[in-house]
Amino acid sequence: MKSFTRRDFLQALALLGISTGIEALLPAYARSRPRVPAPRRPRRGPVTYDLTIAETPIRIGGRRAKATTINGTVPGPLLRFREGDEVIIRVTNRLKEDTSIHWHGVLVPFDMDGVPGVSFPGIKPGETFTYRFRLRQHGTYWYHSHSGLQEQTGIYGPLIIDPAEEPYPYDREYVIVLSDWTFENPYRVLARLRKYPGYYNFQRRTLANLFEEAREMGFWKALKDRLSWGRMRMGATDIVDITGATYTYLMNGHAPEDNWTALFRPGERVRLRFINAAAGSIFDVRIPGLPMTVIQADGQYVQAVTVDEFRIGIAETYDVIVEPKEEQAYTIFAESMDRSGYARGTLAPREGMEGPIPPLRKRPLRTHADMGMVHEGHEGHAGMPHEAMAAPTEHRGHQMPADTTGHHMHGGHDHHGGHAMMAGMMGGVGQPPGMPPEAQPHGDDTHGPGNAAVPMITRSRLHEPGVGLGEDGWRVLVYTDLKSLHPREDFRPPTREIELHLTGNMERFLWGIDGKTYSEAPEPIRLRYGERVRLVLVNDTMMEHPMHLHGMWMELENGHGRHIPRKHTILVKPAERLSVLITPDEPGPWVFHCHILYHMEMGMFRVFEVSEPETATRTSS
Structure with a gap:
């Protein structure tokens, strides 16, 4: 033998x-x-x-x-x-x-x-x-x-x-790195996106699924919805640029069929450190049958909050603790936001065990609300047009007043990053520190050909789980759940605000800030060492953007006062207006960019220049 x-x-x-x-x-x-x-x-x-x-x-x-x-x-x-x-x-x-x-x-x-x-x-x-x-x-x-x-x-x-x-405290831990892999040359992927941005979207609307949508919402409503998206030259299924059509989604370098496995003993507290290291993929993470207690976001401890699912933007990290009490296998399931694929692993008491793999959920659709459109009576803006997300030539926003420097001010903002400011009675500007911004109409500046359309209304969406989430009856983590474990020591109000618009043109696969790519951008945005600044981010596009600031923390103004969380990356939803507080405390040039790799490569990238401390300047002189 x-x-x-x-x-x-x-x-x-x-x-x-x-x-x-x-x-x-x-x-x-x-x-x-x-x-x-x-x-x-x-x-x-x-x-x-x-x-x-x-x-x-x-x-x-x-x-x-x-x-x-x-x-x-x-x-x-x-x-x-x-x-x-x-x-x-x-x-x-x-x-x-x-x-x-x-x-x-x-x-x-x-x-x-x-x-x-x-x-x-x-x-x-x-x-x-x-x-x-x-x-x-x-x-x-x-x-x-x-x-x-x-x-x-x-x-x-x-x-x-x-x-x-x-x-x-915990008994054992695992690092879980989520990522995406393409067997294509990534520059070929980018070339295809520049020629046809929908190249990898095989979930586009067709005549067949028009009738499916008509059964759900009625024929005329479904037809009107499609015609509306067509006028805006957009698609309700444009969730991500690159999908499972070319991507293999990985967990610690393992494809789904490899079944990466983490072992536990029933009753242990197991810490899972999730890192989204993908180039173009946002994941929705859950462990069916096992609640997760979030204890850390972007490396910073938060007050514990128990959820069934969380969305992790590109470059974000979340630490959770799970306590499996049964001697059974659980599936760690990271579903791509557009539902075109998943990464998965197993949490089990023994090698070789597998939990059931959940089916992929139905692909989500963008809604008019996602795009800053306003229905009658919504948020006190009765009578505003339904088709509010318009091409620049059709935009009917409100003009912002101009300050004495010629820059347009918006509630005390210096829209172009200059040094003009409008101080309030308490030495600050805008809303009280820690509070999310109020909903506002978009100004007349449509940011030129580098921006395909603008929302009529931009508003805080920190309390929303995001497209495709929140309809399963599960507890989904939202940004307003995040409270820092300890109160902020430095909670000075900002003395000025800088407003930046995230812009893009899907038809040209062109991405930028304030309608300009990095190569077209003016000189760096100047920050003074130690000053307190509110950075207001407005997403004029129909896609989520994970925005990352180097060199300093962003304190997300989510309504929790001194317990607002610190983050290095923030996922900004379509038509969202959010604000963060920053205190530049390290001199030098620091970049700010979208962490969708292909958006950064195409121009959604800026530089903040932090001055030397005044004492150092005086000493050197």
Whole structure:
């Protein structure tokens, strides 16, 4: 009888859909190994890591691919530190092109931020760049390339900074990195989107589903809805740019069929650190049958809130604690926002177990409310037209008054980022600190050809779960649920406001801020060191934008006073007006951009320039 050789074993694994050598191509945290809280270690000098970026053959979902990897894996290795550590990270470039690493959400000096052309020149082929900084925070973060579209090809990984004191004890933990992978060249993906933005949308409305919608809402209403979207040159199914038509959704580098597994003992408190490291995908995360208690958002502890599902925008992180009490398998299910696919894993007491995989939900549709349209009597704006989301030539907004500098002011805003301000009686401007902005009509500035349309009304939508959520009877996390664990010490009112509009033209796949791409933008937006500024973001587009600010926290004004949460990335819904408070406390240039990689590449990107402290200026002079 022929013996069963190692080669036979590997071939059997391949037939079962398990990629050969997959464990060797994954970092330790992604190999279903639990981590229990480690004892506190004394500090003994800097914590050092060596990272090498290179091209590496890998297998994803049983298919061969070539990725740009960090130390040979996708995702890259887990970098773990303690609050207060001094960090030395040497990054060596083995590619044939420049590369970089940005420490997402980590507060560092500007020259350690890793943005080529802004904070440093980049890392040339064959060279090593040494990042060195001291950690001033704790929490779950991640790191990634900021060079071209390299993030899409595999240059990303998790980063955890343990706190001096842990407010939420747990028995074991897992890092869960969500991402998307395409076997296409990402520049080819971008070229296709520029020629035809709906290239990957196979869920568009057709004549067949017109009759399905007519059965649900009535024929004339369904027809009127379609004609309305047609006049706006938009589609109600335009949820994301890139879908499961080309994307494979990954959990810790594993395709859904690989069934990444995390083990537990019934009764344990298991901490799951979710990181959305995708290039173009927003996920809706749930573990059917198992409530999740959210304890951290973007690395910052929040007051515990228990939910059944949460939406995680690109670049956001959420830490949750689950307490499985039954000896059964649970599915960790991360469904793409457009319902074209999912990433999944299993939380189980033993290897080899699987929980049931939920069916994909029906693809959502944009509504007129999503687009800033107003029905009669809605929010006190009775009589406003129903078709309020109009092309620029049809827009009927209200003119903003002009200040003495010629800039248009909106409730004390300096719309163009200048220094004019309108101080209130308490030394601040606008609404009280911590409160969301009031709904406002859009001004007459339609931002030119770089913007396809504008909503008539922009309003806070922080209390809304988002398109496709909230109709299943489940508890869904919303931004108004987030309250910081400790009150803000610095809660000064802002002395000025800067209003920025997120703009885009789907037909041209052109994205920008205030109607301009980065290459067309004026000089950087100037901030004074230590000043208190309210940044108002207005989404004039029909898509969500995860906006990330480098170098400083954004304090999301969600109505909780001194307990408003700090975030490094905020998912801005269509037709939404939201505000954040910022206190620039690190001099230098800092970028602000959409974290949909292809939107950033096409121009939704700006630079904030923070001045040197006045004392330093006087000393140097």
